[in-house]
Amino acid sequence: MNRYRIIVIVLMVILSACTTNKAIVKHDELAQYSDYRSLAKEKYGVNVEFNFNSDSTFVLCQKVISRDALNPNQVREFFVFDTKNNRIIYEDKMANAKVAWYNKTQLLITRRKGFIEDEVDTGKRSYVLDLYSKNKIIQP
Known part of the structure; x- marks a missing residue:
């Protein structure tokens, strides 16, 4: 026992x-991971694109996707890193999207629908994402 x-x-x-x-x-x-480059490399591998905002307080890190004809619905993976506080403030992944800086604290996200049913419809939908409030502002 x-x-x-x-x-x-x-x-x-x-x-x-x-x-x-x-x-x-x-x-x-x-x-x-206090360095955004090492964090991006760990998450996405070596094919990463870095875009700073106008005052270099944030950096948009995006996985570079290949233009594969077999898969037109490519997934865009990205995060926004705060260079002053050394932390990720926003992270997302979405299909058929283009992400760019709108101003120094907002991202312009443009998405394309998978199926376009109307000839007049371009299939593109854009919105602005505020990084502080995390609110989406719909573009007309």
Whole structure:
């Protein structure tokens, strides 16, 4: 009976030590991403495009997508990194989208519908995304 208790106690100590180490590793991983370039490389690989806003307080990091004819509905993955506070303030992925700076705190996002049913309809829908409020402002 004593062996059983000793084995259970040893296993509990080992398991609790493992969970503590994981938390420390996660903290160290966050510390290494104070640079937006290393974070973008980790998320998207080597094909990343960086675009700063007008006063260089934010950088738009987008995964460069290939123009594959077999898949016209390409997914655009991107995030906006705050260079002063070293953190991601917005992140998203969406199909058939183009993302660009509208002004220094807003993004212009243009999406194209997959199927266009009307000849007059261009299929494009644009909106401005405010990075502080996270509100969408619909473009006419």
